[in-house]
Structure formats: structure tokens, C-alpha cells
Amino acid sequence: MAGEAEALNRALADCAAGREAGVVAILASEGRQLLGVARRILGRDDLAEEALQDAMVLIWRRAGQFRREAGSARGWIFAVLRNRCLNILRDGRRLTMMDPADLAAVQEARQGIVPVEGWEILAGQSKLRDCLGGLDGQSRQAILLAHVAGFSHGEIAARQDMPLGTIKSLIRRGLVALKECLS
Known part of the structure; x- marks a missing residue:
């Protein structure tokens, strides 16, 4: 695990220095998972591929902004992709090109991405799963809806059916607890 983390740190350093090897290394180690996250959030293969491509361009351009002391390289990379996916969803122009029935199906599928029960399958066997299990149910559900489903x-x-401020607090406190647990 530490070797993978260091390899991603080196890959981001390569990107920041303008070396193509950085992008190649990121895609080799994380490309499948990145595409899977994008597909899960966007519900369409073509948009997921577009989001991944856009995210890699952003990673290439902004790799110099990554700070190890602020978090992991993997987390930073996935955050760039997630934000790109959310921007695509918020933009809506790409979604309006769809037939209304297909658009409704995408939105319906998005509703079921994060199960209330059986969420453990999302994290697999990992420290993340254990840390998610330590959160209260509302915080865990809000975090999964935001960071897995892209809501x-x-x-x-x-x-x-909760106030916006409460949701923001649940997510903020839950992410702080996750960061402490994972450190």
C-alpha cells in the first residue's frame, strides 16, 4: 500500500514537471477505478470517458497544487475526477441530448447507487470500510451519497428530508472522523 501511495506521489510530481510518464502511471494504476467511479456517478459510458479525460487534463495542469500534507495523492486524484463528474451533472447540457425516457432511467439508476443496507460492498475489505463502519448511519449515508453517487x-x-445545514454538518464531521481514522 505504501509503495502504491509513493508511486502516485511520484506520478503527480512527474505531471507537475511536465513529464508524460506521470499521466501514464496514474492511468496504469488507477484508470479502471477512476472510470468505474465516473460511470457510477454519471450513469453513461460516454460521459464517464469524457469526465476521465477532462480530469486527467486537469490533473496534468494542476499537479503542482497537490500537497502531501493535505491528504493522499489517490484522494486528490479521485477528488478531481469527482468534481469533474459533478460539473458535468450540474451543467446538464450533455444530459439534455438524451431521450427523456433515457434521462429518466439514468436519474432513477443514480438513486439506487448507494444502498442503505449492505453499503459495506462499496468499500470492499479495507481500512476505509472499517472506518466507514465506525461512523453513525446518517453521516455514513450522506458521505456515500455525496462521494459515491455524486449527489x-x-x-x-x-x-x-433534512435541512441543508444539517447535511453539510454531517458530511463535514464524518469526513473529519474518516480522516482521523485513516491516519
Whole structure:
């Protein structure tokens, strides 16, 4: 695990220095998982591929902004992809090109991405799974809805029938607890 983390740190350093090897290394080690996350959030292969490509360009351009002391290289890379996916969802123009029935199916599928029960399958056997298990159910669900399914805080508040501020607090406190647990 430490070797993988250091390899991603080196890959980001290569990107920051303008070396193509950095992008190649990131895609070789994380490409399948990145594409899977994008597919899960966007619900369409073509948009997922576009999001991954855009994210890699952003990673290439902004790799110099990565700070090891702020978090892991893997977390930073996945955050760039997640933000790109959310921007695509918020933009909506790509989704309006779909037939209304297909758009409804994508939105419906997105609702079921994060199960209330059996969420453990999302993290697999890992320290992340153990740390997620240590969170209260509301915080865990809000974090999974935001970071796995790609819902905005407002969408989560509406889905959970809770005030927006409460959802933001649950996510913030849950992420702090996760960071402490994973450190």
C-alpha cells in the first residue's frame, strides 16, 4: 500500500514537471477505478470517458497544487475526477441530448447507487470500510451519497428530508472522523 501511495506521489510530481510518464502511471494504476467511479456517478459510458479525460487534463495542469500534507495523492486524484463528474451533472447540457425516457432511467439508476443496507460492498475489505463502519448511519449515508453517487448537498438534503445545514454538518464531521481514522 505504501509503495502504491509513493508511486502516485511520484506520478503527480512527474505531471507537475511536465513529464508524460506521470499521466501514464496514474492511468496504469488507477484508470479502471477512476472510470468505474465516473460511470457510477454519471450513469453513461460516454460521459464517464469524457469526465476521465477532462480530469486527467486537469490533473496534468494542476499537479503542482497537490500537497502531501493535505491528504493522499489517490484522494486528490479521485477528488478531481469527482468534481469533474459533478460539473458535468450540474451543467446538464450533455444530459439534455438524451431521450427523456433515457434521462429518466439514468436519474432513477443514480438513486439506487448507494444502498442503505449492505453499503459495506462499496468499500470492499479495507481500512476505509472499517472506518466507514465506525461512523453513525446518517453521516455514513450522506458521505456515500455525496462521494459515491455524486449527489449535491441540496439533493441529499431533499432525499433525506433534512435541512441543508444539517447535511453539510454531517458530511463535514464524518469526513473529519474518516480522516482521523485513516491516519
